[in-house]
Structure formats: structure tokens, C-alpha cells
Amino acid sequence: MNNNEASNEIHILKERAKELNCLYQVDEILNNQRLSLAEMFEAIVWAIPSGWQFPEICEARIVYENNSYQTSEFYSSPYSVKSPIKVDGKAAGYLEVAYIEQVPQTEEGFFLEKERKLINTIADRIAQIIFHRQMKDILWEWNKSQRFNYLTSNDTGKEWAVIVNLLLRTDPDMLLYICRKMINYLYQSGIKEVDKILIDFSEESKAAFANSEVNFPSAKLPIGNLETISERTFGIAAKRLSDAEISLRIKKWMQEHKSYHLIKTINRLDVTISEIIEAVIRYTGTVGRNNLLDYSTERWLVVALIQRFLSKDIDFVSVAKQNLCIGDFNEIVERLIYPEASHGRIGGKSAGLFLAHKILEKESENSSALKSIKIPKTWYITTDGLTEFLHYNNLEEFNVQKYKDLAEIRMDYPNLMQIMKNGKLPPGMVKSLAMALDDFGDSPIIVRSSSLLEDQFGGAAFSGKYKSLFLANQGAKRERLDALMDAIKEVYASVYSPDSIHYRLERGLLDYQEEMGILVQEVVGQQIGDYYLPLYAGVGLSYNEFRWSTRIKREDGIVRLVMGLGTRAVDRLGDDFPVLFSPGQPNLRVNTVPEEISYYSPRKADVINLKSNTFGTVDVLSLLRGHGRDINGIEKVVSVKTEDYIRPVSIFETDFEKDDLIVTFDGLINDRDFIKKVEAILTTLQEKLGTPVDIEFASDGKDFYLLQCRPQSFGGINAPAPIPKDVPEKDQVFSARRYISNGLITDITHIVFVDPDGYYSLPALDDLIKVGRAVGKLNSLLPRRRFILIGPGRWGSRGDIKLGVPVGYSDISNTAALIEVARKKANYVPEPSFGTHFFQDLVESNIKYIPLYPDDPDTVFNERLLSGASNILADILPEFAYLDKVIRVIDIAKSFDGRALQINMNAELEEALAYLAPFTGQSKSEQKYSWTQ
Numbered sequence: 001m002n003n004n005e006a007s008n009e010i011h012i013l014k015e016r017a018k019e020l021n022c023l024y025q026v027d028e029i030l031n032n033q034r035l036s037l038a039e040m041f042e043a044i045v046w047a048i049p050s051g052w053q054f055p056e057i058c059e060a061r062i063v064y065e066n067n068s069y070q071t072s073e074f075y076s077s078p079y080s081v082k083s084p085i086k087v088d089g090k091a092a093g094y095l096e097v098a099y100i101e102q103v104p105q106t107e108e109g110f111f112l113e114k115e116r117k118l119i120n121t122i123a124d125r126i127a128q129i130i131f132h133r134q135m136k137d138i139l140w141e142w143n144k145s146q147r148f149n150y151l152t153s154n155d156t157g158k159e160w161a162v163i164v165n166l167l168l169r170t171d172p173d174m175l176l177y178i179c180r181k182m183i184n185y186l187y188q189s190g191i192k193e194v195d196k197i198l199i200d201f202s203e204e205s206k207a208a209f210a211n212s213e214v215n216f217p218s219a220k221l222p223i224g225n226l227e228t229i230s231e232r233t234f235g236i237a238a239k240r241l242s243d244a245e246i247s248l249r250i251k252k253w254m255q256e257h258k259s260y261h262l263i264k265t266i267n268r269l270d271v272t273i274s275e276i277i278e279a280v281i282r283y284t285g286t287v288g289r290n291n292l293l294d295y296s297t298e299r300w301l302v303v304a305l306i307q308r309f310l311s312k313d314i315d316f317v318s319v320a321k322q323n324l325c326i327g328d329f330n331e332i333v334e335r336l337i338y339p340e341a342s343h344g345r346i347g348g349k350s351a352g353l354f355l356a357h358k359i360l361e362k363e364s365e366n367s368s369a370l371k372s373i374k375i376p377k378t379w380y381i382t383t384d385g386l387t388e389f390l391h392y393n394n395l396e397e398f399n400v401q402k403y404k405d406l407a408e409i410r411m412d413y414p415n416l417m418q419i420m421k422n423g424k425l426p427p428g429m430v431k432s433l434a435m436a437l438d439d440f441g442d443s444p445i446i447v448r449s450s451s452l453l454e455d456q457f458g459g460a461a462f463s464g465k466y467k468s469l470f471l472a473n474q475g476a477k478r479e480r481l482d483a484l485m486d487a488i489k490e491v492y493a494s495v496y497s498p499d500s501i502h503y504r505l506e507r508g509l510l511d512y513q514e515e516m517g518i519l520v521q522e523v524v525g526q527q528i529g530d531y532y533l534p535l536y537a538g539v540g541l542s543y544n545e546f547r548w549s550t551r552i553k554r555e556d557g558i559v560r561l562v563m564g565l566g567t568r569a570v571d572r573l574g575d576d577f578p579v580l581f582s583p584g585q586p587n588l589r590v591n592t593v594p595e596e597i598s599y600y601s602p603r604k605a606d607v608i609n610l611k612s613n614t615f616g617t618v619d620v621l622s623l624l625r626g627h628g629r630d631i632n633g634i635e636k637v638v639s640v641k642t643e644d645y646i647r648p649v650s651i652f653e654t655d656f657e658k659d660d661l662i663v664t665f666d667g668l669i670n671d672r673d674f675i676k677k678v679e680a681i682l683t684t685l686q687e688k689l690g691t692p693v694d695i696e697f698a699s700d701g702k703d704f705y706l707l708q709c710r711p712q713s714f715g716g717i718n719a720p721a722p723i724p725k726d727v728p729e730k731d732q733v734f735s736a737r738r739y740i741s742n743g744l745i746t747d748i749t750h751i752v753f754v755d756p757d758g759y760y761s762l763p764a765l766d767d768l769i770k771v772g773r774a775v776g777k778l779n780s781l782l783p784r785r786r787f788i789l790i791g792p793g794r795w796g797s798r799g800d801i802k803l804g805v806p807v808g809y810s811d812i813s814n815t816a817a818l819i820e821v822a823r824k825k826a827n828y829v830p831e832p833s834f835g836t837h838f839f840q841d842l843v844e845s846n847i848k849y850i851p852l853y854p855d856d857p858d859t860v861f862n863e864r865l866l867s868g869a870s871n872i873l874a875d876i877l878p879e880f881a882y883l884d885k886v887i888r889v890i891d892i893a894k895s896f897d898g899r900a901l902q903i904n905m906n907a908e909l910e911e912a913l914a915y916l917a918p919f920t921g922q923s924k925s926e927q928k929y930s931w932t933q
Contacts, residue, residue: 026122046071053112057100057103060095085130097111097119160246168226262282265279272343274342276333283326305329311456328358336379344382347450349449352710357373381429386495388426409501413493433485445470446468446469446471447471447488449467449468449517449518452515467491469490494516495516531623534700535633536562536563537568540694542555543555544557556583561579561581565615603621605618624661635650678697689709724904727915735860736853736912743904745817745902746920747900753791756823760802771883772811774877785816792805816847822851848905866890869895869896873889899918900917901916
């Protein structure tokens with residue numbers, strides 16, 4: 001086979017792959033039972049172009065029952081192909097694919113033979129789904145009709161007449177409703193003579209109606225007599241429909257009418273939450289799992305409930321309506337705490353968790369990995385609870401806090417919190433909280449913020465800006481209730497904290513009327529001695545921005561695991577570490593050497609002390625020594641370190657009092673079922689929500705609990721930055737093309753450059769050590785996050801310190817970035833610090849890590865610029881002036897005409913560029929994925 005033949009074969013294979021992928025997408029859309037036909041057609045036409053040769057100029061449309069569904073730039077062109085959509089052997093429409101520009105013509109024409117088969121296949125599958133839905137509707141209606149046997153007349157053919165006469169005497173409103181439904185049904189069936197039954201079209205009325213198209217109000221026409229309407233309606237129906245079908249339709253509409261109490265309730269502008277709750281409970285209690293509503297009505301109700309309880313954000317609603325049904329809202333209304341005449345919602349955090357759980361619950365029907373995922377028992381306090389609290393205590397003046405100077409806010413906050421904690425919750429809320437405590441029993445609980453602004457998709461995350469407080473929930477009920485109310489008021493007060501107000505100010509949200517909802521949840525865990533804690537807790541992210549192996553892709557995700565409460569997974573700790581792994585590549589661990597695994601294993605756990613009724617931190621080893629054998633699932637978390645290797649824990653063989661026990665989570669990470677579960681959760685939620693997600697979870701040793709779901713946020717250091725192509729060569733400091741993460745670092749004022757040649761030429765070990773000490777001192781003197789470190793080899797490495805500057809984490813904690821220069825030296829290139837404990841420090845602190853390979857082609861390393869700039873080391877650290885040939889401290893503005901250093905990093909392009917640029921004056925800000933991205 002020559003090169004041309006091979007190239008042609010590859011091209012054909014690529015086209016087949018595109019066609020198969022297109023067909024898979026179409027099948028997925030067709031199998032989504034929650035999509036209406038219109039929504040299904042809209043989605044299909046956008047999926048189709050990807051399967052054709054020239055997708056960038058390919059458009060598609062579906063015509064069905066005289067309605068057209070098409071891509072935005074579609075028009076009939078000479079380069080098109082059609083396939084009929086035949087339902088039950090009859091033409092119902094067609095599918096058309098067109099190129100909007102001329103394309104090369106082959107022996108097969110403008111379209112490949114496989115593409116013609118593909119469009120026919122898609123059209124056939126569309127027809128099959130339409131026919132299947134029609135048959136399903138008929139079967140559903142027939143089955144429903146079997147449930148109504150209350151009439152005993154032997155003349156079943158005239159059963160409908162008995163019902164109509166009965167309704168005329170007993171329920172005229174119901175009869176008018178049924179007449180209207182029958183008229184619509186007959187009209188849609190092509191029986192046009194029914195269009196004049198409801199309205200009396202006298203000659204005078206016709207004349208008035210004829211003027212309705214001009215810019216003048218049309219005439220109001222009287223509705224006819226009910227007896228006449230019913231007689232004419234069913235007279236026509238009797239001629240055109242069978243008696244059985246008339247009876248079936250009447251019974252269906254009678255049941256449907258009974259559900260309209262819920263519709264009327266939700267549709268009222270002045271309706272309160274209590275009225276909606278009553279209507280939802282009444283509806284679900286009547287129908288159970290059966291849906292008596294037609295598709296459009298059911299969809300309208302679901303959207304109304306989403307907007308009423310969860311969110312009015314259009315992107316959130318568009319996703320939620322595909323995954324929720326009316327019965328799902330029972331879980332909210334049964335445990336909802338709200339003020340009298342409330343119009344609040346449950347807040348962003350609650351809405352995100354509720355929707356995520358329902359998505360996973362639904363998808364578990366097709367995925368065993370998603371089965372048995374739970375959420376903790378939860379009570380919800382509506383977002384207007386804070387407003388009611390302020391009004392009840394005459395504290396409305398606190399709403400002006402957000403407009404005060406930040407220094408004044410910071411000074412006021414402690415006093416404001418105490419004033420609020422000394423306030424009283426309204427009696428109705430207190431009564432409901434007492435009921436909630438009865439439901440929780442003496443299980444520990446957590447009071448979590450769930451504000452309107454929090455965890456919004458496409459908005460700000462407010463991560464850590466509002467409080468979440470653990471309660472041991474032990475003792476007398478009055479004491480437990482007081483503690484719960486105190487915690488709620490403290491969470492309310494966090495709305496006025498300087499951090500949260502400053503966060504809102506930076507994001508243009510200060511004028512928004514923030515309201516605070518609250519989740520009161522049962523803490524996931526097990527009792528171990530006097531302590532209560534989860535076996536493990538963690539955070540999972542869809543995208544991994546800190547990849548320690550080239551084999552790990554961004555989409556492989558990242559998980560942080562800790563033993564105990566998840567606070568140590570979400571907070572950055574100075575004295576401890578979580579365990580990191582990538583669900584997509586669980587075998588590629590950060591630390592692989594036993595010494596490093598041991599050194600960086602978690603040593604502490606956050607717990608609830610049931611004896612002292614407090615939240616605290618305990619030493620993991622002490623906990624294991626005293627209770628290791630009693631901890632359910634301990635073999636999933638702990639390993640035993642020997643001299644040469646690390647082995648799993650065995651309940652029967654491990655000596656918990658003497659063995660060298662370390663937390664590795666090897667039992668979990670090596671458990672394929674666990675990995676599949678986490679991976680399935682992240683991928684499913686990302687796919688269904690349309691955004692990478694950030695989840696929190698925990699386990700009591702038996703079950704897996706989802707605790708939170710929100711869009712994964714990307715700070716300025718994590719979002720991909722464009723790489724400028726017009727930077728003058730003289731202004732370029734360095735470029736890199738390996739192991740790049742996303743990020744943008746602006747307004748760097750200083751560079752600390754450890755010259756590789758100078759470093760390697762130092763004769764004494766003591767001098768090498770002093771370089772590390774000097775860097776540590778500079779770390780405390782230079783402006784935080786406004787300087788970068790550049791130097792040779794593997795910084796912080798053990799063993800031969802010639803391989804890199806000997807520093808610890810505290811020596812580099814304030815830098816914005818660490819750039820390791822990896823030059824060829826005696827045919828040896830120092831490996832970058834991925835996989836070491838040192839890199840884990842960088843990951844935890846959001847310090848950008850860039851390995852620089854100056855010997856690579858197309859790589860810039862402007863040593864002349866760095867060596868030629870003024871060195872201010874002696875001015876800052878005169879005691880280390882003798883190292884000025886090795887350490888250069890550059891004040892960028894003084895050396896380069898008032899400019900700063902900027903570093904643009906783009907993982908997708910695998911490229912980074914550092915260059916001199918004007919000061920931006922911009923503070924770092926978060927960037928978010930939207931629902932529709």
C-alpha cells in the first residue's frame with residue numbers, strides 16, 4: 001500500500017467515525033423521553049452536521065406536520081439531500097441536509113454513499129420514535145380507561161351519554177371544561193365544523209369580528225348555553241368518533257380536571273409557599289406515581305415549581321425541567337421551614353444538590369455505578385427567613401452595611417454578629433425547628449448557608465464566604481434547640497461579613513438583594529469512641545488543572561480525600577495534606593516512593609466530640625491506636641508501612657497499637673467500583689448540567705453521600721489565557737511548551753533569579769544551603785503573590801542539593817510562580833517536580849509551576865535580560881550580598897521603564913509566555929462556565 005492509499009484509508013476511517021458519532025448523538029436525543037417532539041427535532045438538527053464531510057458549512061432541517069425545525073443558517077441549496085419521514089407507512093415530513101456553499105463533487109456526488117445511508121437511517125429512527133410515542137399514548141389512554149368502572153350500564157356504547165347528562169345536572173363547570181377539550185380534540189383531528197360551537201357567531205358578531213385585524217380591539221362574543229354547547233359538541237363527536245373513544249376521552253379529561261387545583265394555585269400571583277405545598281401534597285397524594293396531565297401541562301407545572309422553589313435562572317431551569325417531575329418536589333415541601341406568607345426559595349446550594357441528586361437518581365437506571373448514591377436527611381429554611389428575622393427584631397438597618405467603607409464593615413462585624421445572635425427567631429420558625437430536631441434525633445447536624453447568590457451556575461460561587469457550622473446535637477432538647485437557633489443566626493450574620501461584602505463588590509453584586517437560605521443536614525459519619533466523623537470525605541473536580549503526569553488529561557479530573565469531616569478537604573492547611581488522585585487515571589499517583597507516601601499522608605482529622613459537644617481536630621494515629629479495629633471500613637483508608645513497602649491493613653493481622661499506620665486510601669483508590677462511581681458522578685453531572693462540576697461527598701463506611709454540587713470555578717490562574725503573538729523579542733523573558741497549566745498572572749513586580757551557572761559553580765555545600773536560606777528571607781520581604789522564582793533543577797528535592805535549590809514550602813509560600821530551569825548538563829535533564837511531595841505543596845497553595853527547558857527548539861529564555869538588569873539583593877539582604885552572582889533580585893519597574901511582568905498560560909495550546917507589559921491594575925477574579933457553554 002502506497003502513501004496515497006494509506007492516506008485515503010485513514011480519511012475513510014475518520015469519516016466513518018464521524019458518522020457513527022453523529023448517529024450515537026442522535027440516538028441519545030431520540031431516547032430522551034423528557035424531550036417533546038419539537039425539542040427533540042431542534043436538538044437533532046444541531047447534532048447532524050458533525051457527521052458530514054464538511055460540518056462547518058453543513059446545515060440541517062426537519063419538516064414535520066407543516067412545522068420546520070432547522071439550524072440557524074439553513075436554506076435550500078443545490079447541494080442538499082432529503083429523506084422522507086414515514087410514520088406508519090404515511091409521509092409525515094422529511095429530513096434535509098444541505099451545504100450552504102459549493103463543495104467538491106466526487107463519483108458519489110456531493111454526498112458520500114455512506115452519508116446518504118446515514119440520513120435515511122436517521123429519518124427512519126425519527127419515524128420509529130414518533131410511531132412509538134403515538135402507540136404509547138394510545139396504550140396509556142386505554143389502560144387508564146380500564147380503571148373507571150363505576151358505571152354499570154350494559155350499554156357501554158352510550159356510556160359517554162350517561163356521563164354527559166350526569167355532569168350537566170351536577171357539575172356544569174366540569175362539563176364546560178370537557179366540551180372545550182372535545183372541541184379542541186375534534187378541531188385538531190381535522191373536523192373544522194366545531195370551531196363555532198363555544199362562541200355565538202351571529203351576523204352582527206361576524207361583522208364585529210371581521211374588524212379584528214385592524215388596530216382596534218376585537219369584539220367580545222358571548223359563550224353559548226351549556227346545554228346547547230354539549231348537545232352540539234357530542235352530536236358532532238358521535239358522528240366522527242366511536243363511542244368507546246368518546247368515553248375514553250371524557251374519563252381522561254375528568255381526571256385531568258381534578259389536577260387543575262395545582263395549576264390554579266401555582267398560577268396565582270399572590271400565592272404563598274404554604275398554599276403551594278398544600279396543592280403539591282394534594283396532587284401527589286391523588287395521583288401517586290401516575291401522571292394525569294398531558295405533556296405540555298406537566299412541563300409547565302414543573303417549570304413553575306422550579307422557579308418557585310429552586311431558581312429563576314433560565315439556564316438552570318432549562319436543565320432542571322429535563323430531569324425533574326412534580327413528585328420530586330415532595331422531598332422539599334415535606335421538610336421546608338418558611339415564614340408566614342413566604343415567597344422565598346431554598347437557595348443556590350440547596351438547589352444545586354437537589355438537582356444533582358435527581359439527575360444521578362434518574363441516570364442510575366442505566367448505570368450501576370450511580371446506584372445507591374444518597375444525600376443526608378435535610379431540612380430547608382427559605383431564603384426570606386433572613387428578611388423575616390430582621391423585621392421581627394427591628395434590624396432592617398443592617399441592610400445598609402454593604403454600602404459602608406470596608407474598614408468600617410470589618411470593625412462593625414463582630415458587634416453586628418452579637419446583636420443578631422441575641423435576636424429572636426419568629427415563633428413559627430422556632431416551632432418548625434423543634435419538629436426538625438425531633439426528626440434528626442440526637443444525630444450530629446450541620447447548619448449550612450444556601451443564599452440566592454451562592455453556587456449559581458454561570459455566576460459567583462461564594463466558596464467559603466458564608467458560614468457552615470457543625471453541631472454535636474447532644475443533651476436536652478431545649479439546649480439542642482438553642483444551639484441550632486444560635487447557629488442559624490450566625491449564618492445569617494455572615495451575609496454582612498467583610499469577606500462576603502467585598503466579594504460581592506468585586507463581582508458587581510452589591511446592589512442585588514441577597515437573601516440567605518439554610519440547609520440543616522444530618523452529618524454523615526459513625527461514632528468512634530467519643531468522636532463522630534465520616535470514614536472519609538472529599539472534593540471532586542471535573543477538570544484537573546494540576547496534572548502531575550503527562551498521561552493525565554485535564555478531563556481526567558481530580559479528587560481530594562481526607563479522613564474525618566470534609567473541612568480538611570476544602571480548606572488549605574499549613575500542617576497537613578489530603579490525598580490526591582485522578583479518577584480517570586487512578587494508578588498514576590502523586591507520590592509513589594514509600595517515604596514520600598508516608599511523609600505526605602494525612603495526620604489529623606476533624607471530628608465532632610460527642611462528649612464535650614464541640615467541633616475539634618484529633619491526631620489520626622492516636623485515634624487508630626485506640627479505636628482502629630472498631631472503625632467500619634478502616635481497611636479502605638489505612639495502610640501499614642514497613643521498612644521496604646506499604647501494605648494493606650488486615651483487621652485480623654494488623655496490630656493497631658504497634659504497627660506503623662498511615663492514611664493512604666489505597667483500599668478506596670484500588671477499588672474499581674469506587675473509582676467508577678466517582679468518575680460516573682463527575683462525568684454524568686458535567687454532561688447533564690453542561691458545565692464542569694465541583695462536588696463534595698462523604699461516607700459513613702457503608703454508604704456514599706453527595707453533599708454538594710456546583711459549577712467548577714476557574715480563577716484567573718486557572719482559566720486558559722490567550723498567548724499573544726506580537727510581543728517584541730526583546731520584551732520576552734521566557735516561554736515554555738511542556739506541562740503547562742492554565743493561568744494568567746499579571747502585575748508581577750519582582751523576579752528572584754537563581755542563575756543556574758552560578759549555582760552549579762558554588763564550591764561548598766554550605767553555600768548551596770545559604771542560597772535556599774536567602775530565598776526564604778526574600779519570600780517574607782517581597783510583596784505577596786507579586787514576585788516569581790526562577791532557578792535551576794528540582795527545587796526542594798531530597799538528596800543531592802545540586803539538583804535544585806534546597807528550600808522548604810515556607811521558603812516559597814508567597815511566590816506567584818515557581819519556574820524550574822531544566823538545562824541539559826552532562827546529558828542529564830532534571831525532571832520537573834511532578835509526582836513529588838514538593839509539587840503537592842504548590843498544588844495546595846495555587847502557586848503556578850512552570851518547568852522551563854531552554855534547550856528545546858522554539859523556546860525563549862532571555863538570560864541576557866535577567867543578567868543585565870540591576871540587582872537589588874544587597875539593598876534588601878546585605879548579609880547575603882556575597883551571593884549576588886548567584887541570586888539576582890530584579891525590581892522590574894525600575895529596570896524596565898515602569899513596566900511589570902505578565903505570564904500567560906494555556907494548557908490547551910501547551911504554551912506559556914512571560915513578557916514585559918504595562919501594569920493592568922486589575923485584581924484577580926473568578927471566571928465561570930455557564931449552563932450553555
